[in-house]
Amino acid sequence: MSHVTFQAMGTQVEIVIPQGLSASANVGHAVQRARNTVGQLEALLSRFRPDSDVSRVNSAPGRWVPVHPATVEVLRLARQSFEHTKGLFNPCLGHVLENIGYDVSFHRIADQPVVRVTDDASPFVAPLVCPFEIDAVKAEVLLYPGYKIDLGGIAKGWIVQQAALILRQQGISQFLFNAGGDMICCGTNGHRPWCVAIADPYGSHGSHVITLDVSDVAVATSGTYRRRWTQDGKTVHHILDPFLGVPVESDVVSCTVIHQDLVQAEVMAKVGLLLGSERGRRWLADESLAGWVLVLNTGEVIHAWNS
Known part of the structure; x- marks a missing residue:
């Protein structure tokens, strides 16, 4: 079995190819191409890179900014998700994340003994419409003043899909x-389904x-138990209430969605x-998906599967 790991998008990325396939001569080349694709797309879509498309758009609110066609596509999907969820999924909360200390990549937050909070006294206003416009023909984006784009998980899901397409x-x-x-x-993993473990937020590492047991699907998990840090003596996390502009208080600490499309799974989770x-x-239950798993703050696990 070929098992390649590397750091990207603020997390560990792994590519697993079953024994037999992994001996093919072109596997190493394909994996390297997929890895290069991850790096190239992250450079466009990360809000932590000052020269990325997202950072350039965020630094020029109210002006049309030329961007790569890949950025246009991810923003189109983000806007579509905002509209489908009636604002529950909001890709323009970057300014709020900065205000609670998430203004650098997460591993750098973890290294800082004191989180610096930006001085922004302006009240949070939840947008009624997605606060950016796209000109797909010119490949340009206009961000409304008062907001910053943070594509976060939707960008990660889309990047993984593009890299997986390279392998296919x-x-x-x-492959996984x-x-x-x-x-x-x-x-499948050889002659068996892939075995995916849903982490226990309250257990030891690895539990x-x-x-x-899944095959030919995408799996996405959203949780409040991983990316946490201290601000003004309080523990905060990166999942924000899109209508209040503060870390959400939910009895769900982890939501996993199984779907045919990873971007959709990420949004739904x-x-x-x-x-x-x-x-x-x-x-x-009203969405078209294969199944879901909720882990509650009581430790209870709830799940459902569609036939």
């Missing part, structure tokens, strides 16, 4: 491509609450967590 185009039909819990399980167990279950 190179003839690799069985995992970026910090957002993964594409292509085909899990449930395992899933975040919304399922934001809504809490009662409303979240009803919302997820």
